[in-house]
Structures are given as C-alpha cells and as structure tokens.
Amino acid sequence: MARIFKFGDGISTDAIIPGRYNVTTDATALGKACFIEARPDFAASVQPGDVIVGGRNFGCGSSREHAPMAIKAAGIQAVVARSFARIFYRNAINIGLPVIQCDAIYDAIEDSDPVSIDIHSGGITVNGKMFQGETPGPVAVAIMEAGTLIDLIKTRGWAAIEEVS
Amino acid sequence: MGTLTEEIFSRRLGRDVHAGEIVVAPVDYAMAHDVTGPLAIEAFRHLEVPLWDPERVILVFDHILPANTVASAGLCHQLMVEKGFIRPGGIVVGADSHSTTYGALGCFAAGFGSTDIAVTFATGRTWFRVPETIRINLRGALPPGIFPKDLALQVIRRLGAEGANYLAVEWGGEAVEAMSVDERLTLANLTVDFGGKAGLCEPDEQTRIYLGDAEVADLHPVAPEYRSVVEVDAQTLEPQIACPPAIDNVQDLSTVEGTQLDEVFVGSCANGRIEDLAIVAGYFEGRQVHPRTRTIVVPASKQIYMEALARGYIQTFMEAGALVMNAGCGPCLGRQHGVLGPGERALSTSNRNYAGRMGSPQAEIYLANPAVAAVSALAGAITDPRGFN
Numbered sequence: 155m156a157r158i159f160k161f162g163d164g165i166s167t168d169a170i171i172p173g174r175y176n177v178t179t180d181a182t183a184l185g186k187a188c189f190i191e192a193r194p195d196f197a198a199s200v201q202p203g204d205v206i207v208g209g210r211n212f213g214c215g216s217s218r219e220h221a222p223m224a225i226k227a228a229g230i231q232a233v234v235a236r237s238f239a240r241i242f243y244r245n246a247i248n249i250g251l252p253v254i255q256c257d258a259i260y261d262a263i264e265d266s267d268p269v270s271i272d273i274h275s276g277g278i279t280v281n282g283k284m285f286q287g288e289t290p291g292p293v294a295v296a297i298m299e300a301g302t303l304i305d306l307i308k309t310r311g312w313a314a315i316e317e318v319s
Numbered sequence: 320m321g322t323l324t325e326e327i328f329s330r331r332l333g334r335d336v337h338a339g340e341i342v343v344a345p346v347d348y349a350m351a352h353d354v355t356g357p358l359a360i361e362a363f364r365h366l367e368v369p370l371w372d373p374e375r376v377i378l379v380f381d382h383i384l385p386a387n388t389v390a391s392a393g394l395c396h397q398l399m400v401e402k403g404f405i406r407p408g409g410i411v412v413g414a415d416s417h418s419t420t421y422g423a424l425g426c427f428a429a430g431f432g433s434t435d436i437a438v439t440f441a442t443g444r445t446w447f448r449v450p451e452t453i454r455i456n457l458r459g460a461l462p463p464g465i466f467p468k469d470l471a472l473q474v475i476r477r478l479g480a481e482g483a484n485y486l487a488v489e490w491g492g493e494a495v496e497a498m499s500v501d502e503r504l505t506l507a508n509l510t511v512d513f514g515g516k517a518g519l520c521e522p523d524e525q526t527r528i529y530l531g532d533a534e535v536a537d538l539h540p541v542a543p544e545y546r547s548v549v550e551v552d553a554q555t556l557e558p559q560i561a562c563p564p565a566i567d568n569v570q571d572l573s574t575v576e577g578t579q580l581d582e583v584f585v586g587s588c589a590n591g592r593i594e595d596l597a598i599v600a601g602y603f604e605g606r607q608v609h610p611r612t613r614t615i616v617v618p619a620s621k622q623i624y625m626e627a628l629a630r631g632y633i634q635t636f637m638e639a640g641a642l643v644m645n646a647g648c649g650p651c652l653g654r655q656h657g658v659l660g661p662g663e664r665a666l667s668t669s670n671r672n673y674a675g676r677m678g679s680p681q682a683e684i685y686l687a688n689p690a691v692a693a694v695s696a697l698a699g700a701i702t703d704p705r706g707f708n
Contacts, residue, residue: 164480164565168673172680173382173652179357191680211481211514215673216652217416219358219432240485240516241416245432293341293446303434304365307442312343315446319341 156203156231158280159196160265163209167221167242170213176220184220185227200229205269205278208235209260213242222246232271234278234287236260247294248303254278254287273298292318322452322543323519324487327408327427338451338544347409347426349439350377352395354654355414355432362437371443377404381647383654393620393646396420396588400504401622407522407535412436412445417588417670419510423503424530425522425538427487430511450516451546453483456492459554464705466598467502468590468668468688470494471509472559473551476569484514486546494553495520500529501594508589512566512670558703561686564674572691575701579611580666582657583696584677585641585689586617586649587669593623593630595668595689600632602693602704603639609699614641615657617649641696653678666701668692 175187189196206225212235213221222245225233232252246253252273263269263280270279276287290298293315300306306314320326320335328336331344351359356378363370370376379395396417399405407425412418414436421428431445439445457470475482490506498506503520510518520526527535558572585591585599596618608614616636618624624646627633636643642656650657651669659665659678665685667677672684687695690704 166671166673168652168671168676172675173354173654176354177383179361191675211484214480214514215416215671217414217418217430217432218354219434220354222432223358237481237484239481239514241430241432244435248432248434291341291448293448303438304362307438308366312442312444312446315341316343319343319446 155268156205156270157201158263158265158267158269159200159204159206160263161206161208164211164214165208166215167213167218168215170221171218171224176218181223181227184224185229188224188228197228202229203231204229205271206230206233207259207263208233210236212238214239217241217245219245219249222249222251226251232273234259247297250302252298256285256287259285320541322487322540322545323425323489323521323538324427324450324452324517326538326541327410328449330408331410336449338449340449341446342449343444343446344410345444346412346439347406348375348377348399348404348411349413349436350379350395350399350411350418351414351433351436352378352382353380354382355436358433359414359437359440362434363440366437366441368441371439371441375443376440382652393622394588394591394648396508397592397619397623400424401620403530407526408538412439416511417508419515419518420504420508420588422510422517422519423500423507424526425519427517427519429516450485450487452487452489452543454489454491454545454548456548456550457490457494458492458550458552459494460497461494461553464558464690464703465553465556466688466690467498467505469556469559470551470553471506472561472569472686473556474549475509475513475561475567476559477549478513480512480565480567481514483510485516488515488518489540490518490520496523499594500525501592504592505589509670558688558691560691560701561672563672563683563685566672572701572703575685576703578685578701579664580695580700581612581663582659582665583612583614583692584617584650584657584665584667584669585615585692586619587651587667588619589670590668590689591617591619591623593626596623596627596632598689599693600635602690602697603635603641606639606697608640608696611699612696613657614696615644615650616641617644618646621646650677652676666692666695
C-alpha cells in the first residue's frame with residue numbers, strides 16, 4: 155500500500171532539488187536527486203505510488219520545473235499540501251503531477267501512514283478516514299484530463315482553455 | 320476601471336476585465352535562462368510548431384555560466400529592462416520567479432515554469448487568472464541607512480512568505496513616488512518572495528526619464544477595489560534582516576548585530592544595480608574588508624559593470640579587498656563562485672535564504688540592504704550602517 159512522506163511548511167524548490175542538481179533535463183537523474191539534502195533517504199525509499207503530504211506554501215521559491223519533475227520521477231503519485239506556491243502548483247499540473255490542496259489532513263496523519271487517493275475526485279483516505287481535497291480550477295481540470303499542458307495545446311490549441319474561461 | 324492589473328488586461332484585451340476572470344492574453348516577450356531554458360526548449364519541440372516570434376523569445380545565460388557572448392553578459396531581469404523589452408502597460412512572462420521585477424515599470428510581469436513558457440514560445444500567448452490586488456502604501460521619506468530592501472522585508476515580515484500568493488501587489492505611496500526606477504526594481508523583485516504573482520508601480524515621470532521616452536502613456540488604478548491595503552511607515556524602520564532559514568524570518572538588525580560572517584555577497588536581481596554598487600563603494604572607499612569575510616561583488620549586467628568601472632567603483636572594491644566577478648547571478652543560487660561550505664555564514668543582498676540555497680544546507684544566509692552588506696563586510700560581522708564611521 156502507498157505510504158505518506160510528510161513534510162513541513164515552506165518546502166522550497168531549492169529543498170526539493172538544489173540548484174546544483176539542475177544540470178540535466180533527464181527526469182530519472184532529477185528523481186534520484188529529489189530532496190537529496192533536505193531528506194537524503196527520500197529517493198531511495200519512495201515506492202511507486204507513494205504520496206507527499208506537505209504543510210503551507212509547498213514549492214515556494216524558484217520557478218524551476220525540475221522540482222515537480224523530480225518528485226514525479228521519484229515515483230510519487232500525488233502531492234497533497236495545506237497550500238501551494240502558485241508557480242509550483244501550475245508547473246505540477248502542466249507536467250501531469252497531481253497536486254491536491256487539503257488543509258484538514260495535515261494534523262490528522264503521520265509520516266509513513268498508509269494512504270489511498272482518488273486523483274479524479276480528490277478524495278484521500280488515511281487510517282480509514284476520508285479527507286476531501288479542494289476542487290481544482292477549470293483550466294487545471296482541462297490540463298489534467300489531457301495529461302499535460304503540451305498535450306492539451308498540441309491537440310486543441312488555446313480554444314481548450316478559452317472554452318472554460 | 321480597476322487596479323493597475325485590471326487596467327492593463329482591459330487595455331490589452333479591449334474590454335473590461337475583472338479580477339477572478341480567466342483570460343488568454345498576448346504577451347510582449349517570453350524569457351528563459353540557462354536553468355529553465357533547456358526544459359522549455361524540450362517542451363517547445365514537442366509542440367512541433369515554429370517559434371511565434373524569434374525577436375520576442377529571449378534566452379539569457381546568467382545562472383550557471385559566464386555568458387557565452389560579451390554582448391549578452393548579465394542577469395536576465397536586468398537585461399530585460401536595459402534592452403527596452405519592458406514597457407509600461409505591457410505583459411511579459413519569464414521562466415524565472417523573479418520576473419515580477421519588471422512591474423517596477425508598470426508592466427504586468429509574472430514568473431512561470433518551463434512548460435508554460437514553451438507554450439508562449441510557440442503561440443505568443445499564455446493564460447492568466449486575473450489576480451486581485453494587495454495595495455501597499457509606503458509612507459514617509461526613507462531615513463539614512465534605510466532602503467527599499469528594508470521596506471520589502473518589513474512587508475514580508477508582516478504578510479509572511481505566502482501573504483500575496485496568487486495576488487498582484489501594487490507598490491505606492493510617497494516613498495515609492497520618490498524612488499528611482501532602480502529602487503522600484505528592488506521592490507517589484509521581492510514581490511514574489513511573499514508569493515506575489517506580479518508587483519507593480521505606477522509609471523510616472525521617473526519612468527519616462529528612465530526609458531528616455533516622454534510619450535509613455537499614463538496608467539493609474541481607476542476606482543480600484545483592493546483585496547487589502549497595507550500601510551508601512553518608512554520613517555520608523557530600522558534595517559531589516561531576513562534570517563535563516565526563511566525569507567519571512569525577518570528581524571530588526573539590532574537583534575542579530577555582531578553575528579560573524581564568512582562571506583558577504585553584493586549583487587543579484589534584488590540589489591546588483593549601479594545605485595547599489597554606489598552605496599557599497601561609498602563605504603569601501605579607503606577601507607579594507609575584514610580578513611575573515613570573503614567579499615564578492617557581482618554587477619547585475621555588463622552595462623552596470625562598465626558604469627561602475629567608469630565611476631571608479633571597481634577599483635574601490637578591489638583596493639578594499641573584495642572580489643569582483645563577472646556580471647550574472649553570482650553566488651545567489653550556489654551555482655557559481657562563492658559556494659558556502661558546512662557551518663559557514665553569509666550575508667547577501669539577494670532574495671533567497673533557504674537552507675542550501677548558496678551551497679551547503681549546513682550554511683546560514685542572512686539577507687539585507689547594500690549598506691548593511693558593505694559595513695558588515697568591513698567589520699566581519701553584521702553591523703548597522705547608521706552611525707558607522
């Protein structure tokens with residue numbers, strides 16, 4: 155069963171992947187360096203499908219898209235946080251890493267708790283208790299349905315976003 | 320009608336646009352640099368279309384390398400301004416969080432990731448949720464030793480690191496009206512460091528002089544409805560220091576005065592401009608930096624470097640024992656010279672103090688204004704520039 159990796163408030167993109175490890179566009183290499191200094195055992199211990207639960211302002215700082223890429227490549231299924239920094243949230247949606255804003259879950263769970271997630275409904279179940287994530291905006295939904303922003307624009311152009319605006 | 324942001328989007332789209340709307344809007348320029356550019360180029364290639372306009376797609380080499388041509392040497396945000404790409408009333412996007420810097424000229428400018436920028440490379444457009452605005456009025460005149468950096472850090476102290484998340488910020492009040500464009504660039508730059516999507520100043524006579532263009536049209540908020548209004552009294556502030564390990568861990572200088580420093584960095588998109596170098600040169604003239612403290616000065620662009628040479632600042636820095644490096648991002652993100660080792664402590668005029676930002680996660684980073692940086696380099700410890708002699 156998928157497990158939770160719990161993080162605190164203000165997790166920056168520098169913590170997710172320090173500047174010195176941004177030297178590649180190779181997702182696998184980025185995944186191996188995910189949280190390399192903030193939590194050195196992270197990349198080696200993630201099992202595919204595991205979930206990050208963060209505090210407030212997750213992904214603050216640099217706009218580096220290497221950060222959500224690294225998390226996704228490490229095998230994380232979704233990031234749940236009390237709140238997200240704007241650019242990180244948008245980057246994650248754009249590359250197909252599910253991000254779910256949910257305040258109530260944070261104090262109710264511990265690191266390593268087993269978790270199951272329904273990405274489409276935003277429902278998160280931990281220890282038999284269900285938490286409902288906030289509904290993403292219409293553009294985020296359109297991108298998630300297409301897979302990535304590139305997939306959406308390539309197949310449907312800006313009309314896909316103008317339709318929901 | 321509306322905030323500066325609503326005015327800009329309304330003019331651009333030719334209809335009344337209000338906060339909360341989702342719009343697809345054309346942009347003037349799209350910028351990426353040597354960290355975010357490679358991912359943007361890969362994503363762009365997946366779209367399999369030509370570039371929207373090669374003249375409006377800007378790639379800058381500043382974060383990692385010395386620039387690969389002399390003509391382009393400098394830090395992306397400074398170059399975007401110097402090259403005249405930023406116009407009042409414009410819309411500009413950059414694959415760098417500090418793209419908010421351009422708001423100092425009354426341009427709506429926001430940071431994005433590489434994939435969003437790739438789509439703009441291909442189409443000349445991007446989508447925005449038009450943000451609500453926090454109005455920040457900076458009152459009174461800045462006393463000696465107090466700079467725009469202190470005002471920005473004071474706002475971050477009060478609002479917190481995500482205080483303006485998803486929101487635009489308008490910087491106004493008589494302290495902003497009295498500021499040079501260089502000073503306003505510092506305010507707009509630091510807007511993202513409390514979460515702001517854009518940080519705007521109204522264009523005025525200072526803007527027209529800076530751009531050398533008397534024809535710049537007026538742009539004002541018109542009967543704006545703000546999310547909130549914040550008042551800051553500049554006259555009662557003491558120098559503000561963002562202490563490790565978070566931008567909103569801001570203290571009055573007196574709280575951390577005397578903290579010994581292994582490194583001082585003067586530069587970055589927050590405070591690497593000619594007025595910042597002038598402040599530091601004023602303190603360094605005829606003095607030596609403390610032997611404990613390696614001191615690194617990085618002009619934000621070649622143009623600034625040349626101006627500093629012409630004014631004698633570079634000689635002053637070098638005679639004082641500082642190292643003057645090539646124009647660019649410098650030690651700010653731990654990718655160039657001046658990388659911090661475990662247990663080291665730095666004071667920087669930049670805008671990020673996360674653990675590991677400038678090197679080892681066991682290093683500490685304090686952020687301050689250029690005068691604090693200068694006197695602290697001379698003393699080898701955090702020092703108040705007021706009354707320093």
